[in-house]
Amino acid sequence: MKSRTIYNRRATRKAAAEEAAARANGTPFKRAKPELEAETIAKRVAIYIRISTDEEHQPFSLEAQEARLMSYINIQPGWEFAGIVYQDEKSGATLERPGLQRALAAAEAGKFDILLVYRVDRLSRSLRGLVDILDQLAQANVAFQSATEPVDTSSAVGRMLIQMPGVFAQFEREILIDRVINAMERKAAKGEWCGGHPPHGYELNSETKKLQIAHGEDLHVRNMFAIFNELRLGTKEVAKELNKRGFRTRAGKPWSGNSILAMLRNRTYLGEVYFRGTWYRTDDHHPAIVDEETFTKAQQILDARSDDYSQRASANSEYALSGGIKCAHCGAHYVGTAATGRTNRYRYYTCYTRARYGPKSCPAERLPADEVEAEITTALLDTYQQTGLIHDAINVIAAEIAEANGRREQELATIDASLAEIASKIDRYLRAFETGTMADTAASERVTQLKEHQRELRAHRNRLDAAPTPEPVGPTTDELAGMREEIKNLIANGAPGARNALFRALVHEVQVTGRHCIKPYFRVPTNNGTPDDTSGVRIATNWAPPLGLEPRTCRLTAGCSAN
Numbered sequence: 001m002k003s004r005t006i007y008n009r010r011a012t013r014k015a016a017a018e019e020a021a022a023r024a025n026g027t028p029f030k031r032a033k034p035e036l037e038a039e040t041i042a043k044r045v046a047i048y049i050r051i052s053t054d055e056e057h058q059p060f061s062l063e064a065q066e067a068r069l070m071s072y073i074n075i076q077p078g079w080e081f082a083g084i085v086y087q088d089e090k091s092g093a094t095l096e097r098p099g100l101q102r103a104l105a106a107a108e109a110g111k112f113d114i115l116l117v118y119r120v121d122r123l124s125r126s127l128r129g130l131v132d133i134l135d136q137l138a139q140a141n142v143a144f145q146s147a148t149e150p151v152d153t154s155s156a157v158g159r160m161l162i163q164m165p166g167v168f169a170q171f172e173r174e175i176l177i178d179r180v181i182n183a184m185e186r187k188a189a190k191g192e193w194c195g196g197h198p199p200h201g202y203e204l205n206s207e208t209k210k211l212q213i214a215h216g217e218d219l220h221v222r223n224m225f226a227i228f229n230e231l232r233l234g235t236k237e238v239a240k241e242l243n244k245r246g247f248r249t250r251a252g253k254p255w256s257g258n259s260i261l262a263m264l265r266n267r268t269y270l271g272e273v274y275f276r277g278t279w280y281r282t283d284d285h286h287p288a289i290v291d292e293e294t295f296t297k298a299q300q301i302l303d304a305r306s307d308d309y310s311q312r313a314s315a316n317s318e319y320a321l322s323g324g325i326k327c328a329h330c331g332a333h334y335v336g337t338a339a340t341g342r343t344n345r346y347r348y349y350t351c352y353t354r355a356r357y358g359p360k361s362c363p364a365e366r367l368p369a370d371e372v373e374a375e376i377t378t379a380l381l382d383t384y385q386q387t388g389l390i391h392d393a394i395n396v397i398a399a400e401i402a403e404a405n406g407r408r409e410q411e412l413a414t415i416d417a418s419l420a421e422i423a424s425k426i427d428r429y430l431r432a433f434e435t436g437t438m439a440d441t442a443a444s445e446r447v448t449q450l451k452e453h454q455r456e457l458r459a460h461r462n463r464l465d466a467a468p469t470p471e472p473v474g475p476t477t478d479e480l481a482g483m484r485e486e487i488k489n490l491i492a493n494g495a496p497g498a499r500n501a502l503f504r505a506l507v508h509e510v511q512v513t514g515r516h517c518i519k520p521y522f523r524v525p526t527n528n529g530t531p532d533d534t535s536g537v538r539i540a541t542n543w544a545p546p547l548g549l550e551p552r553t554c555r556l557t558a559g560c561s562a563n
Contacts, residue, residue: 044082045073045145046112048103050122052091062087065118072147073116082112092125095132104133107142114143181276188275191285199268200250201289211268211286219414220247221269221289222407224260229297230404235260246415246457264298319349320373320503325510327351330362334512336369365515372510376520377491380506383522384480384487408464415461422454 049065066085073079084106088099095101100123103115115137117123123144124130137144184194192209201221202211220242227238236257243254268274271288272281319336326333334349347369353362383389429447475483490502508521 042078042080043114044112045076045079045114045116046082046084046086046103046106047073048086048099048115048117048123050088050090050092050097050099050117052089062089065122069116069118069147079114084112092121092123092129095124095129100133104136104140107137107140110140112142114145116145116147118146119148120146184275188273188278188280189282191273191280191282193286194273194275199266200263201269202286213287213289216414216418217250218289219407219411221263223247223411224263225269225290225294225298226404226407228260228264229294229301232301235264244456245460245463246418246453248453261302264302267295270295318347319369320500321349321369321376321507321510324503324507325349325367325372325512327353327362327364328511328513329364332362334367337366364512367512367515367518372518375518376503376507376510377487379520380522381484381487384484387477387480390475390480412461412464415457415464419454419457419461422450422457426450426454 047066047069049062049069051062066087070081073081086099086103086106088097090097106112107115120130124133134144187209188194193204193211198204198211198214201214201217203214204210205212223245224238224242227233227241228235231241233241234257238260239255239257242260247255249255249259263269267279269289270281270292271285272279273285274280321334322336323333330351330353332352335352335355337348337350337355339346339348349367349369349372351362351364354364354366426447429450433444487502487506491499494502506523508523510521511519
């Protein structure tokens with residue numbers, strides 16, 4: 001309590017008159033010590049109020065808090081409002097609030113004597129934060145007071161008691177967080193969108209709170225997956241191709257490799273909703289833009305293009321299958337290794353994990369390279385004798401191409417609609433310029449942008465019209481026989497680089513469980529619609545499906561246990 005002492009002037013004047021009268025009468029007079037009156041200076045009170053944007057039900061608005069605190073100040077003896085109100089609209093879980101920081105700085109500068117809040121949780125919702133604030137106020141000789149929890153913090157007992165509401169405030173906040181998380185999990189399980197911008201291809205339905213397909217954008221997504229899976233381009237090249245076709249992001253900007261990569265990894269396109277590390281999917285979720293097979297294929301390509309050294313193939317390496325053999329134990333690829341004896345050098349294919357970190361890291365066996373390559377070659381030649389099997393695979397590819405042609409027709413229709421819309425926009429801008437409702441510079445800049453977009457769309461449409469997808473035609477029995485002879489001749493007499501190129505062209509992947517069982521997967525040869533062209537081996541742009549072209553090679557050891 002700050003106070004000052006002043007002399008009572010009336011009492012002083014009375015004593016002087018009494019002294020003068022006593023002297024006039026000759027009466028002895030002893031001057032009395034003037035009486036003192038203690039006048040108390042009012043305590044200056046500042047107000048801090050807060051609401052949180054993450055609270056569904058605010059206890060009181062900022063105006064209501066301020067009105068109640070002003071009423072509380074008026075009924076307290078010796079208090080006066082310092083004319084300062086600090087306020088925040090932010091969560092009480094953090095101390096980094098502008099209003100709170102200004103209040104603490106003003107307290108240190110001595111601008112008020114008491115900081116008043118409506119409730120302790122308005123100051124902080126964590127016990128640690130509350131203690132920190134009380135320490136800063138105590139160092140500035142400023143008291144803290146709550147209007148609904150009247151505890152005097154100027155004493156040690158009061159500072160201890162004021163922490164009890166802080167404990168309950170922190171408990172209440174943690175309960176609120178748990179409730180919000182549980183509610184969000186229930187939303188995700190029901191297929192409702194849990195916040196954030198919907199990915200390209202979707203928009204939020206305000207009534208159902210679920211995603212729905214954004215007309216036109218879904219075609220961009222399907223084309224992106226088709227280009228990546230079928231043309232085997234990198235994400236940057238996919239972005240260039242989309243930009244070349246006149247596609248743009250939702251913000252109207254060109255695509256980038258990073259944005260394509262993020263979309264390829266996004267399971268939202270499968271109809272799933274993500275929340276706190278879990279993907280949720282039910283029959284009532286938003287519609288999928290791509291199917292499971294397309295998405296899985298994209299993930300396999302992305303995984304195969306990792307920076308793992310074991311997946312890098314060298315064109316002139318003496319190990320033709322290096323990077324093409326996949327370990328069934330750890331998922332890594334095999335690399336070429338060698339061991340030198342007294343007289344000979346022995347080549348092996350070894351799992352990269354085992355070669356790099358030792359046998360304890362992966363139990364995969366080493367495979368003798370000469371035997372593996374010989375057996376893969378034999379299996380390849382045997383497969384090319386099965387004309388019916390290859391034709392079945394060609395039919396699957398033809399069905400995929402027919403589906404791609406359907407997407408092509410849909411894309412052409414979308415481009416035509418976009419061109420019509422752009423032409424209409426250009427016409428409106430020109431009319432606005434002619435009537436004087438738009439400045440020349442603004443109209444000219446926008447018309448130039450629209451014409452550039454129009455040019456890109458027309459160029460892409462011309463490419464679609466000029467390059468229809470050819471229907472694959474499977475090789476005849478005679479053509480397959482010719483291919484087998486070419487393969488034999490290349491394996492026997494070709495240079496290492498040519499043999500390696502042959503294996504990379506015809507062998508998609510070799511899955512190894514151990515020496516007892518090896519499964520090669522081959523690509524399908526086609527003549528791409530030109531049956532008379534029998535020069536060399538021709539490869540379709542699509543992979544052969546796993547079912548059919550997967551002859552098992554079990555000849556490295558006797559007694560294969562595979563089914």
